[in-house]
Amino acid sequence: MAELKRFIVRRLVTFIPTLIGVTLLVFIIANLIPADPARAWAGGEKASPEVIERIREEYHLNDPWYVQYVFLMKKLFTNDIVSPRTHNKIWDDLIFGTSQGVAGAGTKYGRFFITLQLTLFAFLYIVFIGIPLGVLSALKKDSPLDSAVRSLALVGVSTPVFWLGYLLIYIFFVRFRVIELAGFPEPTQRITGIMVIDALLLGENDIAIQIINRLALPAFVLGFIGIGVIARITRNAFLETWNADYIEFGKARGLRKSRLMRHALKNALVPIVTVLGLQFGGLLGGAPITETVFGIPGMGRYMIEAIRNFDYPALIGGVLLFALIYMLANLIVDITYALIDPRVRY
Amino acid sequence: MEICKPILEVKDLYVNFYTYAGIVKAIDGVTFTVCEGETFCLVGETGCGKTVTSRAITKLVPEPGRIEKGEIIYHTPYGKINLLELPEDKLREIRGKEIAYIFQDPAAALDPLYTIGYQIAETMVEHKTVPKWKEAFIKAIDVLRSVLMPDPEKRVKAYPHELSGGMKQRSVIGIGLSNQPRIIIADEPTSYLDVTIQAQIMDLLRKLKNEKRLTIILITHNMGLVAEMCDRVAVMYAGNIVELGTVEQVFKNPLHPYTKGLLRAVPNPLTKIERLEAIPGTVPNLIYPPPGCRFHPRCSYTMDICKREKPRLVEIEPGHHVACWLYSR
Incomplete structure (x- = not known):
């Protein structure tokens, strides 16, 4: 039994580098897309420059990519980042449930x-x-x-x-x-x-x-x-x-x-x-x-x-x-x- | 010699295997009788049909084999039954309870995922000799003790991979004996074991036979074992019994040229011989077996009739049978 516990702990530890690798890969690919996310989040072509600038500030879009990545991961870890699309916190959308979730109504399930x-x-x-x-x-x-x-x-x-x-x-x-x-x-x-x-x-x-x-x-x-x-x-x-x-x-x-x-x-x-x-x-x-x-x-x-x-x-x-x-x-x-x-x- | 009280009679048994290459005529009219309380041996080279014959006794011939014809008469205390005509569920009740098997390779015969205690208990519960699993597990310890397993209380909870080869074979014998069968069919029970362990296992079988008044059918290619263990012996060649008699008769006065050759090829435990000789030629292909006597291509006494007609097993002296044209006209 002790062996099993050690095995599980060892395996759980290897999860960390895997998770970093997976997220980093997706992040880099997302960053390579030649589009301006801030403009898209602000509402597209007709968005006002002030709003776009504010979003850039908020999501650190002007910083180098690794700063952006660390910022994102940190915020994800504390559930402190809001999806620019649904305006809910990401883990609320996915796991905890939101007051204004699926089809407008609230949900207890992410x-x-x-x-x-x-x-x-x-x-x-x-x-x-x-x-x-x-x-x-x-x-x-x-x-x-x-x-x-x-x-x-x-x-x-x-x-x-x-x-x-x-x-x-x-x-x-x-x-x-x-x-x-x-x-x-x-x-x-x-x-x-x-x-x-x-x-x-x-x-x-x-x-x-x-x-x-x-x-x-x-x-x-x-x-x-x-x-x-x-x-x-x-x-x-x-x-x-x-x-x-x-x-x-x-x-x-x-x-x-x-x-x-x-x-x-x-x-x-x-x-x-x-x-x-x-x-x-x-x-x-x-x-x-x-x-x-x-x-x-x-x-x-x-x-x-x-x-x-x-x-x-x-x-x-x-x-x-x-x-x-x-x-x-x-x-x-x-x-x-x-x-x-x-x-x-x- | 005591009067033989038959317990099992195999009559005119034919088994074919339907392979892609053709029909293998593996057992070609085998007939013998096993007497109660004796140790009956089937000897012969690899591939001569010893194992198939023994499996056919309870209709356990593996695919693509088929028992073509014959009778297997089993004498119960209440009367005779032909096992080949018994429905499958009745036959299942006889297997492992009245007629038990010991397989060649104990490591493969035991399920690796269950403890040996479980497998012994399972055999008893399935035959309802013990009503409850709990009791069966306790009885399994006694079973292991009876086959002289060291430290049975602990070993009953062991998995097969935690045991040595000898202990595995003791467990297999234990499973075989757990329902106190009347007949044990031991198919080369020692060929996968070290020589020192072989002797221990054979001692165990002899001891169990005397204690429980078992009938043993022993299948082997080891002439030393035959001389040591058996009362009567049947020599098989290419799906036929070529000679049958008491150990004394067969070893001291072998009649069939094949038996003679076989005894010259191994150190004879009962008579002294100067040098070992091989039997010329090879075992025939049983898809196209030689016509007449199946041994004739390798025999140095071949006559015309041997190539045409198959010799029948005839009694030459009391209890000593041979299937050879040299002796019957």
């Missing part, structure tokens, strides 16, 4: 939590559809089902997210009207940050159902690539362990098939978990398109708006958060290895 919830839903799809499909496909090797699952990975990777999104909107919204595409219900109180869980904790079941209803389809679209990929990885890993000697010995000692499958699946879990961790990052990257297609006021859309308006303080804040989540996901994967396999040592 946009990050909306995206996180969408991502977790998509992740559930991947785990609970992808893994069973993979196992099934391995058990029925070379059957039509197996071929279908194997081609699903290919179809998933080559289907554009926006196309699938619009197709499903056409079917479920335009034709059958079973989903909603506007508004985003919130529970009355923020507890954990995940809306569905909060709603259930508060006993506000109808709100939980509304949220699930709102997210079910976009999460499926977001997770679609992952389902095929995980099914394929699971199939191959499971096939390998299913032919292992300990499964043969398991049969010889008269274990039931369900128990044999448990042994095989647990042994196949290491590659599956690795890919799941990577998939989680992929989901975050896929969120902007899905959110735009389905009109979800999440962080991905927030960042697209930020890019469009040269709002690079908000952009870097968002990138910082994405990077942090990605690294955390991979840290969790590494810890999971030790939980699965007693041979793993840190």
Whole structure:
């Protein structure tokens, strides 16, 4: 246990240089764009020179780039920087919630939590559809089902997210009207940050159902690539362990098939978990398109708006958060290895 | 010799493997009887079908193999059953409970992600010989003690990678014995172990056999082991049994040219020989097996009939059978 703690601390320390590197890279690229952010923030061509000058002062735009960067990071650290676009503090927009947030109304949840919830839903799809499909496909090797699952990975990777999104909107919204595409219900109180869980904790079941209803389809679209990929990885890993000697010995000692499958699946879990961790990052990257297609006021859309308006303080804040989540996901994967396999040592 | 009370009869067993290269006729009409309480040995070179025969007994032939025909008669205290006709779920109840296996490579036979205590307990709980997991874990310690595992209270919580090869094989034997089976099929139980450990494991098997009145089917290519452990021995060659008899009969008076060659190729534990000789030629390709007697291309006594017709196993003296045209006309 002490070893595990040391390992986690060591890994957390390596987060710092990574975060600096990621933000620095985004900052430099944003700075290379030949545009005048101050003018854009002040309102474009017709902005008055005094306002532009005041914004330059406020955001240190006249200083060299490294001073700007340090200023930005410091302010981000203390949540003391206002997005020139939304006029809210950046972490209020993303995490803490604002009095005047999504669509004008106040929100208790920052946009990050909306995206996180969408991502977790998509992740559930991947785990609970992808893994069973993979196992099934391995058990029925070379059957039509197996071929279908194997081609699903290919179809998933080559289907554009926006196309699938619009197709499903056409079917479920335009034709059958079973989903909603506007508004985003919130529970009355923020507890954990995940809306569905909060709603259930508060006993506000109808709100939980509304949220699930709102997210079910976009999460499926977001997770679609992952389902095929995980099914394929699971199939191959499971096939390998299913032919292992300990499964043969398991049969010889008269274990039931369900128990044999448990042994095989647990042994196949290491590659599956690795890919799941990577998939989680992929989901975050896929969120902007899905959110735009389905009109979800999440962080991905927030960042697209930020890019469009040269709002690079908000952009870097968002990138910082994405990077942090990605690294955390991979840290969790590494810890999971030790939980699965007693041979793993840190 | 005592009167044989049969516990297991293998009758006219045929197993084929359907590979891309063609149909491998791995087991070609094998027949033998195992008597209760004896140690019956199957010997032969690698690839002669010993392991497949032993797995076929409880229908554990791996893909793409198929049991084509034959009967496996198992004598329970309540009567005879043909294991090959038993539905899968009934067969599962026999595997590991009535007929248990010990595999060749203990490191691969144990699931690396579970403690050995768990795997022993699991075997008992799955067969309902112990109703509760908690009890099963406690009983697992006794099982480990019975296979002479050092420090069983501690080892029961150990993962396979924390044990030595000998301890792993003791655990595998423990798993095999946990439900007090009537027959143990030990498939080269010592070939992955150091020589010193081999002797310990064989001692253990002999001790357990005497204590629990087990019937052991031992599969090996080690003639020394055969002489030491077995009551009766069946010599296999290319999917056939070529000679069958008591250890005395087979070692002192080998009849089949292959058995003779085999005994000249290894130091014979019962008679002294001057120098070791190899059997000329190689094991035949079983996709296109030689017609007639499968040994005839390597045999120095080949006659015309050997190339045409397959010899049947016939009794030459009481209990001593051979499948060779030299002895049957």
